[in-house]
Amino acid sequence: MALIKFAGVEENVVTREEFPIEKAQDVLKNETVAVLGYGIQGPGQALNLQDNGINVIVGQRKNSKSWDKAVQDGFVPGETLFELEEAAQRGTILCYLLSDAAQIEFWPTLEKYLTPGKTLYFSHGFGITYNHQTNIIPSKEVDVVLVAPKGSGTSLRRLFVEGKGLNSSYAIHQDATGNAKDKVIALGIAVGSGYLFETNFKKEVYSDLVGERGSLMGAIQGLFAAQFEVLRAQGHSPSEAFNETVEELTQSLMPLVAENGMDWMYANCSTTAQRGALDWWKKFYDATKPVFEELYQSVKEGNESQKSISSNSKENYREGLNKELEELRNSELWQAGKVVRSLRPDRELEYEK
Template identity: 40%
Template sequence: MAQIWKDEDVSLEPLKGRKVAVIGYGSQGRAWALNMRDSGVDVIVGLRPNGKSWDQAKADGFEPLPIPEAAKKADVIVMLIPDMAQPEVYEKYIEPNLEEGNALVFAHGFNIHYGLIKPPKNVDVVMVAPKSPGPKVREAYLQGRGVPALVAVHQDATGKAWDLVLAIAKAIGCTRAGVIKTTFKEETETDLIGEQTVLVGGLMELLLKGFENLVELGYQPEIAYFEAINEAKLIMDLIWQYGFYGMLKRVSDTAKYGGLTVGPRVIDEHVKENMKKASERVLNGEFAKEWVEEYKSGSKKLTELMEKVKEHPAEKVGRELRKMMGLEEE
């Protein structure tokens, strides 16, 4: 069984007297900084000067500092800029300002697990990975709730890293829902495999292939969009709230029978084998190497792939239907 901590199991005491620098003020950065401040933590924000994030942080009542200055002032440094930007920022601005006993905090294990960032041995290296986008982390906190998170310690230089990481999870509201013990390796690999085979890659391809199949059978694209794509959200909402069995109890008997008998013929063991092959590329580091090289060369392939999705007939008809439903602005 997984080890889970709840709010009553954890204290904010390990953060008392410590200054926390949140590096980055995007989706997660803003939520973490605001939640920690509201929890009574001494928070500063480190940013590149004069950008949109700088103005947003000032509007939220912070006095942002350049990244190296924030890193020097703090003894807990939270890395919440995009994964691919972290190694350069760390090397230039964070590492020169680290002192013995400091702590580095990550929301995703990618750079530590694949060795793109190699902290000195005299600092704690920990992770709190909320299982939700940043705005939901903030929204849940304000409602007196929290979102679940994964917590891990990669390096316990002080002997108190676990106390610290749990205190941070509490300060951003995650222990209200519950936090699960993991490792940087497990979090990184499951996150990448899940994104590629199911959440982004697998799911999107399933929806697009379903749309294409209906259109190729001669049905109107608008009808195909509703049947193969739009209604997927309604089913996922039911699964999210009630689980698979609960979802099945809430759809028609025709949908139950058709889904349970035909689904395994479509998503069969061959698909699972493809998932395993994709997973192996994550486990052996091939994907990380490919992605780092792609990013450093200007993300040309990613740009081309994004444009291909933008121009897909399902996206074009979907854009019009979303406008019709008031879900997307003109």
Template identity: 55%
Template sequence: MSFSRSSASALKQALKATAPKAGRQVAKRSYSLLARQAPQAMMATRLGATRGVKTLDFAGTKEVVYERADWPLDKLQDFFKNDTLAMIGYGSQGHGQSLNARDNGLNVIVGVRKGGESWKQAQEDGWVPGETLFDIPEAINKGTIIMNLLSDAAQSQTWPEIAPLITKGKTLYFAHGFSVVYKDDTHVVPPKDVDVILVAPKGSGRTVRTLFLEGRGINSSIAVYQDVTGHAKEKAVALGIAVGSGYCYETTFEKEVYSDLYGERGVTPILNPITSTPFVVNDHSWHVPRPVRGPPQERPLPSEAFNETVEEATQSLFPLIGKYGMDYMYNACSTTARRGALDWAPKFKEANLPVFEALYKSVKDGSETRRSLEFNSRKTYRQDLQKELDEIDNQEIWRAGKTVRALRPDANKDEL
């Protein structure tokens, strides 16, 4: 859902006036590089910036936005002065959120399987065994806010061991509503005597961390499933800011998981076929990105196929949409391209509507949940996944893309 023009303009002006300058560039390939501590001056700017925007008009609907300006660093640290945040799991979200909360001066510990890959990664990032790094049961016992950021499948598998350790007075925190909403399939039923809250960043844990280090912040949804203390909502907002959110939007566990599963399945899956299909030879091959008909001299070369689809979409069109909106992108196109896009858009919408309707039904009735749990719980999960990814990587359009990407001005020329 997008801003109305007036509120979007107001927000842009507010952000432009107060946005901190980006910090040093962060290497995207290394978690350890992302583990460096944010400069104190940057932290003060990040949590202290005043934007003056509270209630915004989102396409005719008024919504309250909870901002980091409401939680300066001293207030944040005072609010959590008696708490220990126990981060359970050190995957993408666990990594990013725990490091951000640590840099914000909160008492954070990490709980993962001792000796595993996550344990080793956590040590590389500065977590100390016996001081800030523990196995999962010990971390839960030591923590007051239990941040369960294991994968959805792992949350289901480990719940019988974890549940008895979440005792009265603790807070149970999730970054996704999956386990709680689909409790009939996951068997994750929170204890009745604890606050249960959610902070769901709208991006990967790597993005959460990178934006934090740049002095920016990610959008996050916050929700309360169970409020025993009467302070669950305030706690959710504060934790949202602590883990790197610039601003937070209130939702429910149900709405978060439905929109998340629907959105990621409705957007991510179309990226490969929508860029490959125009150049597919027939319905049985994804390996030769060239037109079905026409003599050889009319068929584009692999480099041209990639440039006319993936490269144009990712390097030109998507950035314009993200920064200025869809109408701006159309206005930036040539008159011929714009006319064709506007004429064909309704046809694509009509063709795809039945697919999206089936998708939403599959999300709502739990079919997507059961499929995810079944696949991600397999002992051969990683091998099965890699096989699927290798099939994509071996498609001609993506093999051609490796060479095209290496030719970009900012590319590492050693990749050629």
């Protein structure tokens, strides 16, 4: 384990060089990893574990699209694919990857399969941190750990197939066996993490909920919509407004930021772009920081988690969600995006070869 220090803060990180997959395989050689849920994170984690030589089974409800997907991905009913309860009974490490709402619903059933010495694994700190709302309170006789990939299960799988990795955080909530640390790091490496950094359940879920509502999804959609609408109101075409708002950012600039940082991108753009960006970023900072402070407080006080639990438990939740998503999808912004994406060349031009 490496210790890095930045701005006076020491952080524990684990790399694949320090903890190679061979070591992870040895730690997990006598374990049966049951991936419960085959929705967002399940496929990527289960397939990566399997490809890394870990004994993995999948638990999923029959007669569902996720069950069918697991079969298509090569998991065999009765051998490596089971109903949720049977997988929970068979597994020694239970990866609880159902949605937050489904975790709450299934918890009374799962509890009886958490016999002493087993490991309960999460990829989100929601259920444990807000246990006063979820009632997810594991027995003290089991290890409770977390590996949270910093991206979607689709990205986790894609990067793994490309021989790369997606950074993940890890945490230990309970160490009943004395072996929780080796197990959680081994699991983090085996699911395809590029490197692991240490956190706790509370910090993971606070940062995650803020990020989803903020710069990762909520804030960026609000920013996109505001700039697009201003450009359209001033007579710019949908194509021009979308390209200047979304396409150039996602296809050109963000990959450069990912590779080299924002400071590098500033230093390598035109002087006109430099001047404008340097003049205006602090105005956006001043405008948005109070919103982020309000958001963090709402997460900390449990308001966001309660909203999620309450809305997801409604019988007509899916119907209402689909209406909201349809409104987003049918907006001029994302209709323009659909057209622009269809015009992207899917191969190099002849003269570029």
